[in-house]
Amino acid sequence: MTEQAPVLILLFPFLTAIVVALVGIRIKTVCWPLVLLSLAGSVWASLVTLVRVIESGTISYKLGGWDPPMGIEFRIDGLNALVAVTVTIVALLVAIYSRDGVISENKNKVSQYYTLFLLLIAGLLGMVITGDAFNLYVLLEISALTSYALLAMGNIRATLASYKYLIMGTIGASFYLLGVGYLYMKTGSLNMVDIHEQLIVNHLDGSSTILVGFILITVGVWIKMAFFPLHAWLPNAYAYAPTTSSAIMGPLVTKVMIYVMIRMVLTVFGPVYAFEVLNWDNIIVWLAVIGIVAGSIGALAQKDLRKMLTFLIIAEVGYMVGGVWLADETGMVGSIFHIISDAFMTLCVFLFAGIIYTKTGRRDINAVDGLFKKMPLTMIGFLVGAFSLIGIPPTAGFFSKWYLIQGGINSGNWEYVVALLFSSLVNAVLFFRIIEIAHFGAKPVEGHDAHHGDDHAKISEGSFTQVFPLLATAAIILGLGIFNKEIVSIIQDFVSQFNLVAGI
Amino acid sequence: MELLEGIADRFNYWIYVILMMIGLFAMISKNNLIKKLIGMSIFQTAIILFYVSISYKEGATIPILYHDQVHGAHHEEASVTETAAHHDAEQVAHEASADVHAEASDHAEHAASSDHDDHAVSHEDHGSLEIDPDLFVNPLPHVLMLTAIVVGVATLGVGLAITQKLYGEFGTLEESEILEQIKSAK
Numbered sequence: 001m002t003e004q005a006p007v008l009i010l011l012f013p014f015l016t017a018i019v020v021a022l023v024g025i026r027i028k029t030v031c032w033p034l035v036l037l038s039l040a041g042s043v044w045a046s047l048v049t050l051v052r053v054i055e056s057g058t059i060s061y062k063l064g065g066w067d068p069p070m071g072i073e074f075r076i077d078g079l080n081a082l083v084a085v086t087v088t089i090v091a092l093l094v095a096i097y098s099r100d101g102v103i104s105e106n107k108n109k110v111s112q113y114y115t116l117f118l119l120l121i122a123g124l125l126g127m128v129i130t131g132d133a134f135n136l137y138v139l140l141e142i143s144a145l146t147s148y149a150l151l152a153m154g155n156i157r158a159t160l161a162s163y164k165y166l167i168m169g170t171i172g173a174s175f176y177l178l179g180v181g182y183l184y185m186k187t188g189s190l191n192m193v194d195i196h197e198q199l200i201v202n203h204l205d206g207s208s209t210i211l212v213g214f215i216l217i218t219v220g221v222w223i224k225m226a227f228f229p230l231h232a233w234l235p236n237a238y239a240y241a242p243t244t245s246s247a248i249m250g251p252l253v254t255k256v257m258i259y260v261m262i263r264m265v266l267t268v269f270g271p272v273y274a275f276e277v278l279n280w281d282n283i284i285v286w287l288a289v290i291g292i293v294a295g296s297i298g299a300l301a302q303k304d305l306r307k308m309l310t311f312l313i314i315a316e317v318g319y320m321v322g323g324v325w326l327a328d329e330t331g332m333v334g335s336i337f338h339i340i341s342d343a344f345m346t347l348c349v350f351l352f353a354g355i356i357y358t359k360t361g362r363r364d365i366n367a368v369d370g371l372f373k374k375m376p377l378t379m380i381g382f383l384v385g386a387f388s389l390i391g392i393p394p395t396a397g398f399f400s401k402w403y404l405i406q407g408g409i410n411s412g413n414w415e416y417v418v419a420l421l422f423s424s425l426v427n428a429v430l431f432f433r434i435i436e437i438a439h440f441g442a443k444p445v446e447g448h449d450a451h452h453g454d455d456h457a458k459i460s461e462g463s464f465t466q467v468f469p470l471l472a473t474a475a476i477i478l479g480l481g482i483f484n485k486e487i488v489s490i491i492q493d494f495v496s497q498f499n500l501v502a503g504i
Numbered sequence: 505m506e507l508l509e510g511i512a513d514r515f516n517y518w519i520y521v522i523l524m525m526i527g528l529f530a531m532i533s534k535n536n537l538i539k540k541l542i543g544m545s546i547f548q549t550a551i552i553l554f555y556v557s558i559s560y561k562e563g564a565t566i567p568i569l570y571h572d573q574v575h576g577a578h579h580e581e582a583s584v585t586e587t588a589a590h591h592d593a594e595q596v597a598h599e600a601s602a603d604v605h606a607e608a609s610d611h612a613e614h615a616a617s618s619d620h621d622d623h624a625v626s627h628e629d630h631g632s633l634e635i636d637p638d639l640f641v642n643p644l645p646h647v648l649m650l651t652a653i654v655v656g657v658a659t660l661g662v663g664l665a666i667t668q669k670l671y672g673e674f675g676t677l678e679e680s681e682i683l684e685q686i687k688s689a690k
Contacts, residue, residue: 134648141655145662152666156673160682163666167531170544170659174551177652181555184645 002052006061006074008045009084010125012038013091017118024111031114032099038118039092042125046084053081054490060131068131069194075131078494079266079336082487083259084128086340089476090251090347091121093469097351098244100463101358105242106153113153117248120146124256133180133268134190136260137173140224143256144169147249154241161236168223168233175220182213183268192268199270205277210269214278217264225257227321228291231314235298239307239363243354246306251347254313255339258320262336265324271498275327282413288322289419291315296426304363306353308430309346312389315423316342322416323404329500331407334400336491341388341396341480348385348473352378355462355470368438374459377467379438384474386431388481391424396480403488516557523550537670537677541663548656552649559642567640 016038024031053059053076061074068075076084098117106113123143130136148169152162184190186209187198204210219230226234234254238246265274275281295315302308320342323335355378360367372379388397401420408417461467480487511518523546530543667677674682 134651138651138655141659145655145658148662148666152669156670157686159666159669159673160686163537163663163670166659166663166666167540167544170548171528171531174547178551178554181551181558181645185558 002048005045005048005052006059006076006129007063009042009049009088009129010074010122012041012045013118013125014122017115017122020111020118021115024114028110031111032095032102035095035098035114035118036092039088039095039121042121043085043088043092046081046088046125049076050081050085053078069189069191072135073131073191074129075193076129078490079262080128080259082336082340082490083256084125086343087121087124087128087252087256090343091248093347093351093472094244094248096465097247097354097469099465101242101244101354104358105244109153113150113242113244116146116149117244119143120150120248121252124252127256128259131192132190133183133192133195137177137180140173140176140260143253144173144224147245147253150245150249151237151241154245157236158240158242161233161240165233165237168230172220172223172230175216175223177220179213179216179218179220182209182216185209186213192263195268196270199273205273210273211278214269214274218261221257221261221264222321225254225261225317225321226314227317228287228294228314231291231295231317234314235307235310238310238313239304243350243357246310247347247350247354250309250313250350251343254317255320255343258317258324258335258339261321262324262332266332266498271327271500275325275500281325281327284325285322285413285416288318288325289415291318292322292419292423296423299430300426303365305356305365305367305434306350306363308365309349309353312349312427312430313346315426316346319401319404319420319423322413322419323407326407326411326413326416327500328407328411329495330403330410332495332498332500333488333491334403334405334407336495337396337403337484337488338400340487341400341477344473344477344480345385345388345395345397348381348470348477349389351466351470351473352382352385355466358466359459359462365434366437368434370441371438371459375461377461378470381467381470381474383435384477386427386435388477390427390431394478394481396477396484399481399484399488516553516560520550520554520557523547523553535679537667537679541660541667544663545656545660548652548659552652552656555645555649555652559645561638561641564639564641567643569635 016034020031020034024034049059058075058077060068061076062068063072063074066072095117098114102110102113120143123139123141123146126139127136127143130139148162148166151165152159180190183195186204186207187195187202189195189198198204199210223230238250241249265271292315295311295313295318299308299311299315302311316338320335320338323331323338326332355375356367356371357363359375384395388395391398391401393399401424405417405420408414408420527543527545527547527550531540531547534540534543670682671677674685676682676685
């Protein structure tokens with residue numbers, strides 16, 4: 001059984017999606033337990049795989065028994081084993097949370113919603129574990145198509161945003177596909193490791209075909225991850241989607257795309273090509289700096305809680321893209337660790353926003369007015385997530401930022417360090433504003449406070465399925481922070497094989 | 505003159521770029537939601553043209569062996585298609601330094617050629633057979649494009665469904681009018 005674990009990670013949600021589609025449409029109540037079971041299975045499989053990777057190194061799983069360069073291969077090393085575990089755990093927590101939200105927001109479409117939900121996760125997991133460049137494209141489109149539908153199920157503004165996302169996402173994915181085509185022209189291979197070997201063996205460093213492929217793939221992936229100038233589709237899409245949709249996509253979609261970028265840079269093109277031959281890292285770090293600052297300022301301007309969080313996602317994408325292109329070992333470790341910690345931080349605050357929205361029916365920041373007394377557990381969960389986004393020890397966010405900043409210092413990219421600190425400050429302003437409102441109450445709005453007290457009086461703690469995932473996420477954030485050394489050592493093992501020079 | 509020759513030599517690549525730009529232009533600048541989706545379709549079709557161009561070579565045919573080619577001949581099937589892909593990649597790339605590894609290509613090939621492998625194995629002891637790899641196009645990009653076509657159709661379907669929902673809500677397909685309605689509703 002453990003032999004087959006790598007493929008089971010993907011198969012659990014994929015096959016259950018079919019069952020949910022067939023059975024769930026008649027018996028609605030069966031959907032949620034089935035989803036939970038399948039994702040629990042997926043978590044188990046990914047944990048087993050992670051343990052195997054730690055014990056015995058990279059796993060190559062040959063689909064259908066075809067040998068790697070010819071057949072499709074699932075290739076799992078320290079990097080994607082960790083990301084796969086993150087994705088499955090986040091998915092499981094969101095699935096637990098989704099019980100109330102899906103029924104209240106999409107009453108007639110429960111089974112359809114869960115089918116798409118599982119397919120999205122299957123697509124994301126597939127992207128994480130596959131070792132084949134074209135296979136990655138197909139899974140990218142699976143996750144993209146399902147996410148368009150999941151977003152469009154929200155209110156009408158989400159539908160419009162989802163349309164824009166569809167146009168942008170298709171451009172991004174098509175660029176990626178074109179880039180793979182250019183690589184195939186020169187190397188005759190679609191397997192990631194093999195493409196890299198062919199690049200080395202045939203000395204294709206100077207080839208303009210490879211350069212075009214590199215640019216197309218990078219830009220395509222940037223569009224999909226909402227890297228700053230290409231981010232326009234994200235805020236509205238996530239802010240107006242059903243709460244469950246934004247809770248699953250906010251943490252996962254952008255992070256998985258960053259994983260894809262790291263995979264392309266390290267495994268396919270190789271750090272020597274990406275960092276030394278091209279020598280564009282400084283430009284891209286500057287782009288990331290602009291992205292971080294723009295995302296933070298955008299967040300400051302928002303009054304809508306979830307929209308503010310979406311701008312934070314854009315800033316966080318800047319952190320990670322910048323961290324990768326520092327071309328520094330510590331920066332790379334920080335980036336990878338930040339994928340994991342940011343997935344949980346974002347999940348935490350999005351779950352909080354979802355709970356607030358279902359409880360109060362309001363989107364703006366003032367909705368949290370005086371909630372510390374009424375929903376103490378929810379607020380505690382939120383506090384941990386917020387502290388982590390600000391970067392207060394011992395949360396995971398502090399440590400990942402620590403590595404990123406060290407990477408910035410080592411490589412001499414001071415602008416990146418400044419941008420990170422600036423963004424942390426902005427996060428502090430944003431979240432302390434929310435905490436203040438929640439603790440001391442909002443400033444009374446004229447003509448509003450009369451009936452204000454009534455609808456707030458009834459508010460109490462959310463149901464168990466809402467609060468449990470939030471608190472579990474908070475616990476994971478603290479756990480990641482406390483055990484950061486263990487996780488970083490896994491990442492370090494992975495990164496060290498690429499001989500990134502520390503402090504060029 | 506050189507420029508013209510360059511264009512004539514690879515006119516299918518030029519057409520793919522032009523088609524892609526038409527599609528991109530429509531997706532970005534058109535106001536009508538359906539026209540944007542049409543642009544998206546053109547864009548994706550251009551990529552299909554690109555992939556098919558990679559695999560094409562002049563005077564080549566589909567990579568299936570005819571009955572008389574197989575009979576009375578010994579052959580190592582895999583090696584045949586291997587070099588086909590090798591040549592192909594080289595020809596398309598037109599780059600002197602491109603000493604593409606034949607081994608690389610066979611990975612891509614193997615899956616596609618496997619079905620006639622079985623066929624071939626049974627005839628292995630029939631002496632030797634010369635097959636010119638230049639006579640066969642590379643099937644792999646075609647197979648990839650079958651998948652891409654499916655993806656394109658699915659994307660178009662989702663896009664049309666979303667457009668329909670928007671039309672039901674706003675009663676118009678013009679993006680500017682939709683945005684105005686949202687603004688005035690605020």
